[in-house]
Amino acid sequence: MIRFSSTRHGGVSVPPFASLNCSYGVGDQPLAVAENRGRLKKELGLSVLLSARQTHGSVCFVAEERITEDLEVDGFDALMTSQVGVGLMIQQADCQAVTLYDPVCSVIAAIHSGWQGSVLDIIGKTVQVMTDRYNVSPEDIQAYISPSLGPCCAEFVNYLVEFPPSFLDFQVKEKYFDFWQISRMQLMQAGVEEKQIEIAGCCTSCSTDHFSYRRSCREEDGRTGRCATVIALTS
Numbered sequence: 001m002i003r004f005s006s007t008r009h010g011g012v013s014v015p016p017f018a019s020l021n022c023s024y025g026v027g028d029q030p031l032a033v034a035e036n037r038g039r040l041k042k043e044l045g046l047s048v049l050l051s052a053r054q055t056h057g058s059v060c061f062v063a064e065e066r067i068t069e070d071l072e073v074d075g076f077d078a079l080m081t082s083q084v085g086v087g088l089m090i091q092q093a094d095c096q097a098v099t100l101y102d103p104v105c106s107v108i109a110a111i112h113s114g115w116q117g118s119v120l121d122i123i124g125k126t127v128q129v130m131t132d133r134y135n136v137s138p139e140d141i142q143a144y145i146s147p148s149l150g151p152c153c154a155e156f157v158n159y160l161v162e163f164p165p166s167f168l169d170f171q172v173k174e175k176y177f178d179f180w181q182i183s184r185m186q187l188m189q190a191g192v193e194e195k196q197i198e199i200a201g202c203c204t205s206c207s208t209d210h211f212s213y214r215r216s217c218r219e220e221d222g223r224t225g226r227c228a229t230v231i232a233l234t235s
Helices: 030-044 115-119 122-134 166-169 181-191 213-219
Strands: 002-005 048-053 058-063 073-074 079-083 087-092 098-104 108-113 142-145 172-175 198-199 228-232
Touching: 002 030, 002 098, 030 048, 030 228, 048 058, 048 079, 058 122, 079 087, 079 122, 087 108, 098 122, 098 181, 098 198, 108 115, 108 122, 108 228, 115 122, 115 181, 115 228, 122 166, 122 181, 142 181, 166 181, 172 198, 181 198
Parallel strands: 048 073, 048 087, 058 079, 142 198
Antiparallel strands: 002 228, 079 108, 087 228, 098 108, 098 142
16 A cells, blocks of 8 residues: 655646646646646556545545546545555645555545535545445554644634534634544544544644645735645555
8 A cells, every 4th residue: 555645846837836736726737737746656656546626525436447547536525446556646735635544455545624524524424435335344444644734723713603513622722623633533433443543743834845725825825736645555
């Protein structure tokens, strides 16, 4: 199994997408994005990437038919497969990428989870899809939460109307929330064991090594690239 979270460095895109922007949907030049994705595949030893035009929803795309070339699907925020050599790629600039790996059934999933996805419990729904489609036992799942918006910077001024009451347990100060721990809670509620959960613990808004929508809104005009988190099964 390969699992990798990129930084913003090492690509060919120009500002404000400098330089390893992996998203076609932010206004970058398509040829630059294609080159960046090609570099990512070469670095990981993969020939195929499966990605999505993410919508902050909770629907999972299950890749059962053989994928032989790069594919980007519409309207999904979670990806799943048992195919060897297919990299599941989440694009992110503060949102979490949560990867799931079951070494017993040889199944992987990658989840795009911003605050809307957390409210919809996309993590729990994706674990349920793994259980239903591949007979996965949640206690076998190894989970990883990527670099993403940390509790230091996760300010939500409308939290009283946007968040469920259970999220209030993770309020670290007025209007600030720890979504890393919210995701840990949702994984555990889905049956994943706490010892099987790894949190990168890197805040993308604080780290200039990562793209950050929050930081770009403060400093520029909100335009920025997207880092990538990839998980793939290897033979």
